Amino acid sequence: MTKKRITAKKLVRVEFTTRCFQWVNRTLYLCVAVAFGLLIAATAAPQKKEYERLQAQLRAAQDRERETLARKNHQRIELQALREDTAYLEVQARDRLNFYREGERVLRFESDR
Numbered sequence: 507m508t509k510k511r512i513t514a515k516k517l518v519r520v521e522f523t524t525r526c527f528q529w530v531n532r533t534l535y536l537c538v539a540v541a542f543g544l545l546i547a548a549t550a551a552p553q554k555k556e557y558e559r560l561q562a563q564l565r566a567a568q569d570r571e572r573e574t575l576a577r578k579n580h581q582r583i584e585l586q587a588l589r590e591d592t593a594y595l596e597v598q599a600r601d602r603l604n605f606y607r608e609g610e611r612v613l614r615f616e617s618d619r
Contacts, residue, residue, distance in 0.1 A: 587594040606612045
């Protein structure tokens with residue numbers, strides 16, 4: 507049996523072909539990786555929009571809650587003042603009934619409510 511001998515010319519051609527296949531494989535791998543990344547980004551975009559929409563709803567609900575708690579606190583303080591502070595009770599009653607004392611000057615500011 508005789509061994510086949512590979513000439514230098516054939517060896518160069520085989521190495522060149524191998525390098526070309528390696529380059530093509532790397533390029534295809536890179537393309538597949540980029541396509542996969544774009545696919546993930548494309549599927550994440552609607553979820554991100556939904557997340558931002560829900561965050562905005564949460565912030566609005568928290569703002570409404572803060573306003574309601576502030577209004578509740580104000581009404582609690584006013585109720586406590588009406589029960590315990592006679593001077594405040596007198597001012598509120600005189601304001602509602604439009605009473606004033608002799609020589610007293612009353613300034614009224616109308617609200618936009």
